[in-house]
Amino acid sequence: MARFSTFKVGGPAEAVLVAESQDELVMLVQWLHKNKIHSYVIGKGSNILVPDTGLKGAVIVLGNKFASLEIEPNDDQETKKSTTLVNAGAACLLNKLVKYSTENNLSGLEFAAGIPGSVGGAIVMNAGAWGGEMSDAIHSVTFMDPEGIIMSPGKEQLQFAYRKWGGSKKSIVLSGVFSLTKGEKNKISATCKKYQKARKIKQPLGIPSAGSFFKNPQSLPAGKLIEDAGLKGFSIGGAMVSPVHANFIVNTGKATADDVFAVMQEVQDKVLHSSGIMLEPEVHILGEEGCQA
Ligand SMILES: Cc1cc2nc3c(=O)[nH]c(=O)nc-3n(C[C@H](O)[C@H](O)[C@H](O)COP(=O)(O)OP(=O)(O)OC[C@H]3O[C@@H](n4cnc5c(N)ncnc54)[C@H](O)[C@@H]3O)c2cc1C
16 A cells, blocks of 8 residues: 555555446445445545555545536525635545636635645545635535445535544545635735745655644644654654654655554653643554444
């Protein structure tokens, strides 16, 4: 799975299956469910950690047919004038959605400029930055349950919270509709560029990682707690606490998933000792969570 993960670590899955159409996906999901085979759906792998022992069962990847991007009619008389709805397929790159919105003078997703990954992954993670998160812009989400049934609840039914959505772990997000406000292309573009520039300064971008490894506790950012525990640059094998941003665990070249787990554990222990706070991974560890049958 190393090649399906931006961390570039992880052992083999029993099968990686690319669903090329919704019909194919329905058949696949129903077959896996009937045969009680575990499965995982992944997006672009920018927030996952796969153990070196690999994954039992199948990994599902959504193919190009799930990467559509289009403006859809807004029938709501109250919001029609000010709001435009954009429908994005789960496999569409989040940055492509941000670019498309900018080109169409639509504001609301600037915060997401530079966040790697797919629209589906960003919805499930409720990805966010600079005070914004996906749920701010989401209007509704279409997903498939393990029996192949498709539904499209509105945002209020989905109980988004910090870095998570309320949908079942067994659901596969197919697309999302985003409610964006009309704005000026130049202003939207300038905000996106400002955020992208700040990322380049604050984050170790040229080196494999899964972004911020731990969730920020309410009291202090995880990066500050890790830095205060003296762990910047701490490494085990090929995994290291980034000297640029302490909440990034990076793969310096030859890391194994075990190296990453060992660094994770050491960081949790040391931060617990120095601050009394137990850091919780933001990165999804497959094989533990996300397992579907
Ligand atoms: C350099 C870097 C910077 C980052 N910066 C940020 C940041 O600023 N803010 C932030 O929030 N995140 C950040 N991340 C983390 C990551 O980019 C986001 O969490 C992203 O939204 C994950 O999308 P993905 O497609 O890669 O999902 P994946 O990593 O493939 O999957 C993440 C989770 O979502 C599930 N999933 C994926 N697609 C679907 C689907 N279609 N249906 C159901 N479940 C699905 C997977 O099973 C897994 O549990 C960063 C990562 C990197 C490497």
